[in-house]
Amino acid sequence: MKKSFKLLKAACVVGLLTVLGVTNGYAQGLRTSYFMDNVPARLKMNPALQPARGYFNIPAIGALGLSISSNKLSIDDFVDIIENKNGFLESDKFMNRLDSKNTMNIDFTTDILSFGFYSGKGFWTVNLGARAIVSASIPKTMFEFARNADKFDVGDKYDIKNMELHADVFSEIGLGYSRPITEKLSVGGRFKVLVGVGNLDAKIDEIYVNADTDYQNWKVRTKGKLETSMKGLKFEYDSEHGYINDIDIDSPGISGFGFGIDLGASYKILNNLTVSAAILDLGFINWSKSNTTIAKTEGEHTYNDFMNDIDPDNYNPEDFENMNPDEIQNYVTSNTDIFDLDLIQFQEGEAKSRKTTLRSTLNIGAEITLLNNKLGFGVLSSTQFTLPSSYSELTVSANYRPRNWFGATLSYSFLHSEFKTVGIGLKLGPIFIGSDYLMTKAPGDANRANAYIGCSIPLGKKRLDYRR
Numbered sequence: 001m002k003k004s005f006k007l008l009k010a011a012c013v014v015g016l017l018t019v020l021g022v023t024n025g026y027a028q029g030l031r032t033s034y035f036m037d038n039v040p041a042r043l044k045m046n047p048a049l050q051p052a053r054g055y056f057n058i059p060a061i062g063a064l065g066l067s068i069s070s071n072k073l074s075i076d077d078f079v080d081i082i083e084n085k086n087g088f089l090e091s092d093k094f095m096n097r098l099d100s101k102n103t104m105n106i107d108f109t110t111d112i113l114s115f116g117f118y119s120g121k122g123f124w125t126v127n128l129g130a131r132a133i134v135s136a137s138i139p140k141t142m143f144e145f146a147r148n149a150d151k152f153d154v155g156d157k158y159d160i161k162n163m164e165l166h167a168d169v170f171s172e173i174g175l176g177y178s179r180p181i182t183e184k185l186s187v188g189g190r191f192k193v194l195v196g197v198g199n200l201d202a203k204i205d206e207i208y209v210n211a212d213t214d215y216q217n218w219k220v221r222t223k224g225k226l227e228t229s230m231k232g233l234k235f236e237y238d239s240e241h242g243y244i245n246d247i248d249i250d251s252p253g254i255s256g257f258g259f260g261i262d263l264g265a266s267y268k269i270l271n272n273l274t275v276s277a278a279i280l281d282l283g284f285i286n287w288s289k290s291n292t293t294i295a296k297t298e299g300e301h302t303y304n305d306f307m308n309d310i311d312p313d314n315y316n317p318e319d320f321e322n323m324n325p326d327e328i329q330n331y332v333t334s335n336t337d338i339f340d341l342d343l344i345q346f347q348e349g350e351a352k353s354r355k356t357t358l359r360s361t362l363n364i365g366a367e368i369t370l371l372n373n374k375l376g377f378g379v380l381s382s383t384q385f386t387l388p389s390s391y392s393e394l395t396v397s398a399n400y401r402p403r404n405w406f407g408a409t410l411s412y413s414f415l416h417s418e419f420k421t422v423g424i425g426l427k428l429g430p431i432f433i434g435s436d437y438l439m440t441k442a443p444g445d446a447n448r449a450n451a452y453i454g455c456s457i458p459l460g461k462k463r464l465d466y467r468r
Helices: 007-017 040-044 075-090 092-097 140-151 325-335
Strands: 054-057 064-070 101-119 122-139 157-180 185-210 218-230 233-237 244-249 256-270 273-287 292-303 354-357 361-370 375-384 391-403 406-413 421-428 431-439 448-459
Touching: 040 101, 040 431, 040 448, 075 092, 075 140, 092 140, 101 140, 101 448, 122 140, 140 157, 140 185, 157 256, 185 273, 185 354, 406 431
Parallel strands: none
Antiparallel strands: 054 101, 054 448, 064 101, 064 448, 101 122, 122 157, 157 185, 185 218, 185 256, 218 292, 233 244, 256 273, 273 354, 273 361, 361 375, 375 391, 391 406, 406 421, 421 431, 431 448
């Protein structure tokens, strides 16, 4: 990795593109699938919702979900970031769209192996899966600083506050069980052993940059904390001052262990009216001391390291003699990168083991059915308690399921669809595809999208008492 570890790229591009890891979206379960019978994906939303028959998900592609979202940035903005790297900062449209606080999130999940089967009245599930989440919260002042840093002049100041980057990567081994307690009540749960691969929690309370008297020597005041746990993550340090100035990854592996649990229940109030609720991902991961780095930054320093980074093969001191200040500045910025860890100067502290909690989700749903359960109308409230703040959605759906092999659902999410998107779920034989935010109008302006694909082989016969 180059010495110039670009802050904006770390917070934006890495936060958007890597699946090393959502404030505003998640793929732990597809809300549109919650009321779809015979779709294994709904068990991720509530372990008590027994299907009509068992299933075996095709490895790797049997349960694959991806979610991308932001409170302000659109899908077009995401594409521009991917294609143009830092070039998107020159767009006035992009800058005008920004809010004072901008969240950008990715959530990726997959089951490498999963299946479920009936044994008596109980239904068992087994899964081996992986999940990765990245959440970034970036103030508009950071984007403005990134855009104008190569145009700094004497007296320019930037006060960047409350920037966060969180990432989690872990795998899980889950064992679930559900069964009816009475004719109306069913309960279920899933116990999970978690294997941590990596975690990052970075909080920058302040980066204050002041070109008070010399635009080549910035006065910088910082305050923040970095906590990271990942095997193979290596830091390099400035030889004179001892702060972190480079990050590299070599042979990642297991960095921690933990446990999690999902709990759910379903209650039939009337023959055609059912209510249900679930709490998911109650748990934690303990990260080992040997794979953990904790660093802080707090204080003031002068930043001029971009002058030292100039390629010596292209540097000639005599070039500066006949340059005016603007020409010197253009020379410097054309030969160096500005955003590097030298700007923040994290100082490593004492290593210790850490514990992080999972990002829990609360689902509450109700459905009324007609035509002998072939048609249903449901409403689902879903809240995820994630970093840096929680996320809620209210989804209504119409569900049509005339046969075991066919089902279709149309949904709408009131809080975040903004009349630009709808949700669609379709089961056709062993294949299930769905999205809560299918872009239907001005797709480039939508600021969230997700997709789920599943492929499963049915196991056993359909339960005769299912939804009687």
